Amino acid sequence: MSETVKSPRERYRAQVRDEIKAHAWAQVATTGAAALSLNAIAKQMGISGPALYRYFRNRDELMTELVLDAYRDLSTTCRAAAATAHTPTTRLAAVAGALRRWALAEPHRYLLIYGTPVPGYAAPPEATAIAASIMSVLMDAFTAASAAADTASDAATGPLPKPAAALDRHLATHRQWAADHPAPPAVLRCALTFWTRLHGVVSLEVAGHFTGMNFDPALLYAAEADAAIAAR
Amino acid sequence: MSETVKSPRERYRAQVRDEIKAHAWAQVATTGAAALSLNAIAKQMGISGPALYRYFRNRDELMTELVLDAYRDLSTTCRAAAATAHTPTTRLAAVAGALRRWALAEPHRYLLIYGTPVPGYAAPPEATAIAASIMSVLMDAFTAASAAADTASDAATGPLPKPAAALDRHLATHRQWAADHPAPPAVLRCALTFWTRLHGVVSLEVAGHFTGMNFDPALLYAAEADAAIAAR
DNA sequence: CGCTTCAGTTATAACCTCTAACTCCAGTAT
DNA sequence: ATACTGGAGTTAGAGGTTATAACTGAAGCG
Numbered sequence: 001m002s003e004t005v006k007s008p009r010e011r012y013r014a015q016v017r018d019e020i021k022a023h024a025w026a027q028v029a030t031t032g033a034a035a036l037s038l039n040a041i042a043k044q045m046g047i048s049g050p051a052l053y054r055y056f057r058n059r060d061e062l063m064t065e066l067v068l069d070a071y072r073d074l075s076t077t078c079r080a081a082a083a084t085a086h087t088p089t090t091r092l093a094a095v096a097g098a099l100r101r102w103a104l105a106e107p108h109r110y111l112l113i114y115g116t117p118v119p120g121y122a123a124p125p126e127a128t129a130i131a132a133s134i135m136s137v138l139m140d141a142f143t144a145a146s147a148a149a150d151t152a153s154d155a156a157t158g159p160l161p162k163p164a165a166a167l168d169r170h171l172a173t174h175r176q177w178a179a180d181h182p183a184p185p186a187v188l189r190c191a192l193t194f195w196t197r198l199h200g201v202v203s204l205e206v207a208g209h210f211t212g213m214n215f216d217p218a219l220l221y222a223a224e225a226d227a228a229i230a231a232r
Numbered sequence: 233m234s235e236t237v238k239s240p241r242e243r244y245r246a247q248v249r250d251e252i253k254a255h256a257w258a259q260v261a262t263t264g265a266a267a268l269s270l271n272a273i274a275k276q277m278g279i280s281g282p283a284l285y286r287y288f289r290n291r292d293e294l295m296t297e298l299v300l301d302a303y304r305d306l307s308t309t310c311r312a313a314a315a316t317a318h319t320p321t322t323r324l325a326a327v328a329g330a331l332r333r334w335a336l337a338e339p340h341r342y343l344l345i346y347g348t349p350v351p352g353y354a355a356p357p358e359a360t361a362i363a364a365s366i367m368s369v370l371m372d373a374f375t376a377a378s379a380a381a382d383t384a385s386d387a388a389t390g391p392l393p394k395p396a397a398a399l400d401r402h403l404a405t406h407r408q409w410a411a412d413h414p415a416p417p418a419v420l421r422c423a424l425t426f427w428t429r430l431h432g433v434v435s436l437e438v439a440g441h442f443t444g445m446n447f448d449p450a451l452l453y454a455a456e457a458d459a460a461i462a463a464r
Numbered sequence: 465c466g467c468t469t470c471a472g473t474t475a476t477a478a479c480c481t482c483t484a485a486c487t488c489c490a491g492t493a494t
Numbered sequence: 495a496t497a498c499t500g501g502a503g504t505t506a507g508a509g510g511t512t513a514t515a516a517c518t519g520a521a522g523c524g
Contacts, residue, residue, distance in 0.1 A: 009470080009522065016471090034266055034350060039511065050513075051472050059512065115348030117439055118266060128444045163458040167451045177445035192452060193459075200432025207349055212360045214408035219399045220424060226395040227425075231459075241491065241501075248502095271480065282482075283503050291481065 017055050019045065024066055025109075033063065033112045064124055070109050071130040077102050078137050088145035089229050092194070095137060096225035100202050100218075107206035114203055132177055138191035139183045142232075146187060149232055164189065194228045249287050251277065256298055257341075265295065265344045296356055302341050303362040309334050310369050320377035321461050324426070327369060328457035332434050332450075339438035346435055364409055370423035371415045377461070378419060396421065426460045 006014070023041045038059055042049045056062040081098030085091035103110035117123075160168065171185040171192075178188055201224055204210060205217040238246070255273045270291055274281045288294040313330030317323035335342035349355075392400065403417040403424075410420055433456055436442060437449040 007522075012471090032348070032350075034348070037511070038513090047471090048473060049511095050474085050515095053513070054471060111348045114436070114439065114441070116264065116266070116343040118264070123440075131441070161455070161458050161462060163451070163455040167455040170448060170451050174447040177447070189452075189455070193456060196432035196436060196452070196456065197429055198432070199436060200428035200430070203435060204346070204428060204431060207346065208355075209346070209363070212409065215403060215406040219395070219402045220421075220428070223393070223395040223399040223421070224425060224428065226393055227463075230393060239491075244502090269480070270482090279502095280504065281480095282484095282505085285482070286502060 013055070020052060020055055020062070021065060021069070024062060025069075028066065028108050028112060029106050032108045033066070033115075034118075036063065038062070060118075060121060063118070063121070067112055067123065068126060068130070070113050071127050073109075074099075074102055074113070075130050075134050075137075078134055082137050082141065088141050088148055091141045092138070092145065092229045093225060095141065096194075096198055096221070096229075099198055100221055103202045103206055110202070110206050114199060115207075135178065135191055135195065136181055138194055139178060139181050139187055142187045142190045142194070143183050145229070146190075146232055160186075190228070190232065193231075194225075197224045197228050200224075245287070252284060252287055252294070253297060253301070256294055257301075260298065260340050260344060261338050264340045265298070265347075266350070268295065270294070292350075292353060295350065295353065299344060299355065299359060300362070302345050303359050305341075306331075306334055306345070307362050307366050307369075310366055314369050314373060320373050320380055323373045324370070324377065324461045325457060327373065328426075328430055328453070328461075331430055332453055335434045335438055342434070342438050346431060347439070367410065367423055367427065368413055370426055371410060371413050371419055374419045374422040374426070375415050378422075392418075422460070422463070425463075426457075429456045429460050432456075 020041060023044050024036060027036050027040065036059070038052050038056075039049045042052050056065070077098050078095050081094040082091050085094040167189055168185040171188045175185070175188060183191075198221070201217060201221045205221075210217050252273060255276050256268060259268050259272065268291070270284050270288075271281045274284050288297070309330050310327050313326040314323050317326040399421055400417040403420045407417070407420055415423075430453070433449060433453045437453075442449050
């Protein structure tokens with residue numbers, strides 16, 4: 001760590017950058033990413049607007065930084081949750097629970113990643129790399145789960161439905177996103193559906209589409225997580 | 233229809249309102265809802281900015297109008313798709329296909345409804361009513377599907393997993409959103425999961441989260457739709 | 465200890481939403 | 495038919511935003 005010793009200038013610069021990001025996160029948490037205002041941040045910090053442009057080229061660069069922070073945080077949260085459990089199925093359940101808690105803790109942070117992309121904005125390659133790393137957590141767990149299922153009772157799950165089989169055949173050749181992961185197509189499919197199903201529930205929840213419906217999204221989420229795990 | 237005869241003033245007013253909305257939709261389609269600019273619309277129409285405020289109290293009112301239009305269009309699209317099929321399962325498949333086509337035809341329109349809510353904005357009660365009507369299409373189809381399954385072979389689907397059973401018990405009492413629909417809890421659960429699963433795939437697709445992954449979302453979507461229908 | 469680099473400043477441009485005050489014409493009512 | 499009035503559209507302007515340009519002054523560097 002002592003090798004990261006920097007000049008005073010750079011130390012100060014990094015410190016101010018972090019302070020800016022802290023204020024930005026506060027804004028995102030309260031009013032959402034769309035209302036993020038560089039001017040307001042500067043005012044809160046007691047400096048004038050254009051001073052911020054010494055630290056971030058423009059609004060998009062700050063936004064990208066926030067997106068990457070959010071991705072990183074989500075990734076470590078999922079990995080930490082996975083590490084707490086020792087059986088494959090409980091590990092998947094732990095990741096599912098952690099994902100929802102993470103999303104509900106700061107809805108705007110979840111929406112910053114998975115919500116409406118800003119018009120001209122394109123996610124940086126690093127973001128997709130982190131997203132892939134989250135998927136690898138799921139693929140690891142599903143690999144272990146399917147192995148355990150083989151040794152135990154591989155029946156119960158009858159023949160694969162046609163569309164699922166077609167998806168598996170497709171994923172056998174179209175697996176660029178999991179190129180460095182040795183999982184078979186079925187595991188890729190399971191990880192993918194696990195992700196999309198959980199996102200389906202939690203994204204509607206954080207966007208407020210369940211508010212008027214008067215039921216507990218937690219139960220729906222639990223049922224979906226369970227189904228996705230049991231389906232194998 | 234001839235009873236809706238209006239004064240010339242009101243005819244003109246309605247016409248201009250529609251023209252404004254047409255330009256707004258064009259903007260939403262190209263740059264997204266977040267970048268919707270009343271000024272730009274006025275410029276395109278050859279009038280000056282403040283003139284628009286004769287027709288819409290503010291930006292939010294125009295946005296609300298667009299949201300309601302989108303909801304209405306999605307609702308009629310789903311109902312039309314459901315009407316094309318004659319068996320319950322093909323009807324569900326038709327609705328699923330129509331939903332994805334509708335979303336992909338204009339991604340920003342889908343995101344306008346199901347994407348990140350704008351900061352201070354709250355959906356009008358009419359929107360939730362239309363959303364409920366979309367759900368009722370699904371509940372009708374699942375009701376018919378489960379009835380058909382009873383007459384045929386109700387086995388295959390073994391005992392309900394614990395979390396799903398818990399959700400069913402919860403929905404038995406928490407069904408405000410389907411108060412005027414006689415469907416049993418299991419049907420509510422099926423409709424709900426059908427919705428969330430399809431949304432999970434299509435929302436990630438329109439938000440561009442599959443772009444770097446190099447697989448065909450259509451196959452994943454088809455597999456998910458099929459699974460949600462087969463699960464009953 | 466001088467020089468240079470850079471953080472922060474003000475001024476400014478070009479947008480945005482939205483209000484206020486005014487003009488003027490067209491539809492309405494007598 | 496004509497007088498009246500309501501409303502559509504105008505300009506001016508307040509207050510917000512992102513972002514650039516030019517300048518100042520101090521702090522770090524050699």
